[in-house]
Amino acid sequence: MDRIDKLKTFLQANPDDAFLKHALALEYVKLGDEAGARNLFEEILARDPLYVGSYYHLGKLLERVGQPAEALDWYEKGMAAARQAGDRHALGELQGAYDDLADV
Numbered sequence: 001m002d003r004i005d006k007l008k009t010f011l012q013a014n015p016d017d018a019f020l021k022h023a024l025a026l027e028y029v030k031l032g033d034e035a036g037a038r039n040l041f042e043e044i045l046a047r048d049p050l051y052v053g054s055y056y057h058l059g060k061l062l063e064r065v066g067q068p069a070e071a072l073d074w075y076e077k078g079m080a081a082a083r084q085a086g087d088r089h090a091l092g093e094l095q096g097a098y099d100d101l102a103d104v
Helices: 003-013 018-031 034-047 053-064 068-085 088-102
Strands: none
Touching: 003 018, 018 034, 018 053, 034 053, 053 068, 053 088, 068 088
């Protein structure tokens, strides 16, 4: 059984587990399934807006598919969530990604 199948099996037992969904989204990114990954990242963030790590990966995905304005928007949302969560490391990564894309 490959990683994707294992993650899907785990998700059947725990369908709301953000960590499992995030891991599955990252597997989809590796396969080039940008739509599948995006759907999962957005699903995670709709359900748990403080799952900060998904903002960065969603923003990078949107950059890769040529949607920089949407990426910037998600980075901004992620920075707000990171501040709220007190996650300075994530805040720094999101700010760096935002600055690189916005050429600030």
